[in-house]
Amino acid sequence: MIRPKKSLGQNFLIDKNISNKIIKLISKFENKNIIEVGPGTGTLTEIIAKKRPKKLILIEKDKLLYEKIFTKYSNNKSIEIYNEDALKFDYNCINKPKSIIANLPYNISIKLIIHWLKNINDFKEIVVMIQKEVAKKMNYNNTNKMNRLNVFTAITSNFKIEFDVSRNVFYPKPKVTSSVIKITPKNKMNLNLSKLEDFTRILFQHKRKKLLNVIPKEMINLLKLKNNSYDFNNFLNSRAEDLTLDKIIILFKSFSQI
Numbered sequence: 001m002i003r004p005k006k007s008l009g010q011n012f013l014i015d016k017n018i019s020n021k022i023i024k025l026i027s028k029f030e031n032k033n034i035i036e037v038g039p040g041t042g043t044l045t046e047i048i049a050k051k052r053p054k055k056l057i058l059i060e061k062d063k064l065l066y067e068k069i070f071t072k073y074s075n076n077k078s079i080e081i082y083n084e085d086a087l088k089f090d091y092n093c094i095n096k097p098k099s100i101i102a103n104l105p106y107n108i109s110i111k112l113i114i115h116w117l118k119n120i121n122d123f124k125e126i127v128v129m130i131q132k133e134v135a136k137k138m139n140y141n142n143t144n145k146m147n148r149l150n151v152f153t154a155i156t157s158n159f160k161i162e163f164d165v166s167r168n169v170f171y172p173k174p175k176v177t178s179s180v181i182k183i184t185p186k187n188k189m190n191l192n193l194s195k196l197e198d199f200t201r202i203l204f205q206h207k208r209k210k211l212l213n214v215i216p217k218e219m220i221n222l223l224k225l226k227n228n229s230y231d232f233n234n235f236l237n238s239r240a241e242d243l244t245l246d247k248i249i250i251l252f253k254s255f256s257q258i
Helices: 016-023 043-050 063-073 106-117 132-138 148-156 193-203 217-226 232-236 245-255
Strands: 033-037 055-059 079-082 098-103 125-131 157-165 178-185
Touching (some): 016 043, 033 043, 043 055, 106 125, 106 132, 106 148, 132 148, 148 193, 193 245, 217 245
Parallel strands (some): 033 055, 055 079, 098 125
Antiparallel strands (some): 125 178, 157 178
């Protein structure tokens, strides 16, 4: 067996029952391009290939694993294999309709998810396994505290935690429990999502500080000019994590005009 690399956050899924359970969350495979990120030893890959999607695109950064997968599937014309970093991969080169499925390395899961959410309308669905704590952070349906991840998720997508996964189904066993989540696009909002990424980074960098001490003065001036109905002293003395999503969107629209 290939030894997992800690530097790449590799924990190989070895339970086919869990793999089958994940696969069932994809709505259709026929006439769809399926992107699997980090196929690893190919536990999920084998099951996806049997579903006969229009194309199966495998993105594997690890050179040794890439070579192993390439050897196995190089004669299959419906499977494309890339030895690339998923964070740098050009997803626009894959035709729609397309879906993402992956058992994500914990160390890049948040960066990848935000990257995909910025282009969420390009995908039919995203089904990924991530650290349970990250899934809980994303879950805007069951929280009183806002954070960068659940704001970005709430604005761009419909989100659901499908089921938790024991650490015992991986090699090596991670120290934490995982969750499988499903993300689908919401009705498209007329927002600049690249700017939203910058805005949420600023807003939640000091989420327990008062907004007055976090957001740029230009934003405060724009808010006062355009939203006279708000009690701004009260508003600006709030903390980012205590805001409603509606108020965060109001802030973001002012940020976009700076």
